[in-house]
Amino acid sequence: MSKPAIAKGTRDFLPSEVIKRNYIFDHIKEVFKTYAYLPIETPAIELLQTLTGKYGDEGDKLLFKILNNGDYLAKANPEALANKNSNAMLSSISKRGLRYDLTVPLARYVSMHQNDIQFPFKRYAIQPVWRADRPQKGRYQEFYQCDADMVGSDSLMYESELLQILDTVYSRLNLDVVIKLNNRKILQGIAEVTGQSDNFIGVTVAIDKLDKIGRDKVAIELTNLGMNDNAASTILDLIEIHDIDLIATKLSDSETGMLGVSEMKEVMDYMSDYTLNNKIEFDFTLARGLSYYTGCIIEVVADTETYPDLKMGSLSGGGRYADLTSMFGLKDMSGVGVSFGAERIYDVMEECNLFPESVTKSIDIFFVSFDTESHRYAYKQVSALRGMGVSADLYPDAAKMKKQMKYAHGTGAPFVAIIGSDEVEANVIAVKEMTTGDQGNYSLSQLVEKLKL
């Protein structure tokens, strides 16, 4: 017999953990529905041709590939096999892989079903994704993403809508966050006015590290790109601005930059009547893996003022991608979306004790009994309660009271019903409140009243 183990980067969940995870999923789903996003599902398995090349070279390495069925080596590229060249052999032994995120499957879905859906298409999906990454704090190989995306409109109303979704979900979870906002066009504007348009990617990669490695080291990275100290410090001065009007005065020479500014202003204008529960701030250092974002960029982190000791990456991310579906042959489909990292939200809520007490309650009442006759009586009471929507359970036989009570305690039930010959005779239910130890007799209907309170 082999020792039980599970694959690295994956986890089992205890009932109490699943209940708490569902608490998060339910709140997110509820808000998605309120904002009129519709659910879709896509398979865990996608064709590798769908997945590869969408996440950059790094992403391709992190894709889980599925070996072809049958005698796959017999059909492998003989040259690659002889040379032990895994990369060259891959296409001949693996056609499929596990999805890496929910956005690329969405693009595939929209392209395939463009005749069956109407645009703007608003969909949400809460499904697991897989990445062959090195596991770390808050990083797993299998984790859930909760995405809401809109495809098929340029309107900045949707940016505003998604910001409200973020704000609503986190306030309902009672988790204080800071919503950070940027626009890739503003980043481009900064590169333009400092004469670094050719270095755009390098510049954004460098400035994205600002809060991690500090101003001096970013300045070194910038000068390494070939610009002089002056340009580097101008860039640093610009990105450290947090005021949209101030940045506007600096970017007046860049058409793209000014477009970014006006987009941001319009988004905020849509928000003007909405009362935010969380902080929202402009952060021009925000770059977020530039793979497909073209406009607004959003990132959510836990508020360090409320949780000073917390160390956790971003909890949500999102943004506008002007042309996601063209890789699948559908042109001119602008989209915008946000994604909730449920695992990290769970970890933060656990660490900061943010799950309400009531979430952990699994059942309403547990029954124990003293002998065969009272056991049968108890079972009838349990059935009746279940019929009325009360979550009730009964120990399967009249074992020793200590053993039954211990099990009852372990269920987490707030009340335990104790049934012996006295109760059967009087046709009552003796109910003990576990936290206080108080005990009293109730009729079935009285008990239902008590439990429904």
Add this chain to the structure above:
RNA sequence: GUAGUUGUAGCUCAGUUGGUUAGAGCGCCGGUUUGUGGUUCCGGAGGCCGUGGGUUCGAGACCCACCUUCUACCCCA
């Protein structure tokens, strides 16, 4: 992919310069007060010491390889 780190009972971990039969706490099971848990006392079960190889009279301990855990980097939720 790079660097470090970890692996001993179900869980958390001790285990001396290599030396008889590998320990503790918690948990689990049983008994103890005959209608009451979390919180009495007593007893018991449970270990290929990550896997494979090597050094040695002798390895949980030393060496090599692989696997695994956690962490930082890269990248990302």
